[in-house]
Amino acid sequence: MFMKKNVKYEKILDALQELLEKESLQNISVSEIAQTAGIAKGSIYYYFPSKEAILEALVERNYKTPLETAQTLAEQTDISPFTRMAMIFQACRNSSAAFLSQKQLSSQLNAPEEAFLRQKYMTYLVSSLKPVLTEIIQQGIAHGDLRFDHPAALAEIALIILVVKLDNSLFPCSPGETEDTIVGLISLLEKGTGNPSGSLNFLTSYTQSSDRAV
């Protein structure tokens, strides 16, 4: 009666997560997940309809909490829109690092299922954060901090570039190039929203915390 079902469910997700840290997705079989979770393969399909569904659930579990905190962020109108935007950016960065960095540094970059993982992660992150960031931008516009006619577009553009560039496996770049793109994005956002050059610079300090050279 103690929700045993959810316990096993989480155990399966734990197993997949553990395996993902060691090897590439396409090398992880359902049997392996089952073995790591300490159950039979058949049981996997009692909790999940497919291998794909396990992945989806894991992506969702990993980002549920940070995204909910981002959600509440939108409502805290006492914090300045700029600061909240920076916090969203940081959330992107952290989650990118958590889920993608380790494996890709070591393993081969582009495998069929690896791409699938990235897509799931990006789709989830952008579609979840877009409404939040959009609202913050709208508040910024109302408050007079920003001037732009397409808040949702602005939010989506910024998020897509951030997520895609922070990943760095879709369009591999040297750290310097990535840096340049991010700086260019900031500059574009500044000019596009009618802010003086340098006013959004603080976004950069959030965006890069483990890299050298400015």
Add this chain to the structure above:
Amino acid sequence: MFMKKNVKYEKILDALQELLEKESLQNISVSEIAQTAGIAKGSIYYYFPSKEAILEALVERNYKTPLETAQTLAEQTDISPFTRMAMIFQACRNSSAAFLSQKQLSSQLNAPEEAFLRQKYMTYLVSSLKPVLTEIIQQGIAHGDLRFDHPAALAEIALIILVVKLDNSLFPCSPGETEDTIVGLISLLEKGTGNPSGSLNFLTSYTQSSDRAV
């Protein structure tokens, strides 16, 4: 002695292309490709090391010509930078439509190998067009048509947004939302490069040709 080898090689690519127009990638087996090409499965592996390699070769073949013409575009300084930019944008749009549209409308959106195809295509398109667009932008800056400090970043941002949004399977949107994002991107580019509002509007007419409503 007539390069028979290349003939068969192309035949395999033809077969994959033909199958891709009918069904989703994950439903296409190597045997099926072989059958369509009129050869035995074993022969496939005489020309390609893996199924993945066939895909890569096909992506490359499909975009080699349009990208080379884009390359020559960069050198035609007699055409205005704006016009050439618009032509690049159109190239993006056309190739997106050619390779991705048909299947995704009918089949389920996100399958593991489908994501792989998209990634390959996006990576190839953006990385190929980035240097071309960068040079055009630099010429525009030198010519006084544009003002911006990070031409490469500008090129990459525009290309990524275009490719990602034109695909519309990574972050599914209604036609209206896509429209809004593109319009927002244009607006952002105008303001960011010191151009008056509406001056880049003509990019839109290239970008949308099969959709209704503005």
Add this chain to the structure above:
DNA sequence: GCTGCATATTGACCGATGGTCAAAAACGTG
């Protein structure tokens, strides 16, 4: 403790896949 039903769990099993390989065919050359 026993009975009966629902919920969980199992692992043998299935069809299909990507990929291999020894053998055979086709080719070019002397």
Add this chain to the structure above:
DNA sequence: CACGTTTTTGACCATCGGTCAATATGCAGC
């Protein structure tokens, strides 16, 4: 024709994601 080389073949393999009938477990009410 005879030969070495390059192509071509399809049976074969290991493995995968997924199914399912059988089985175990948990838990009512008696």
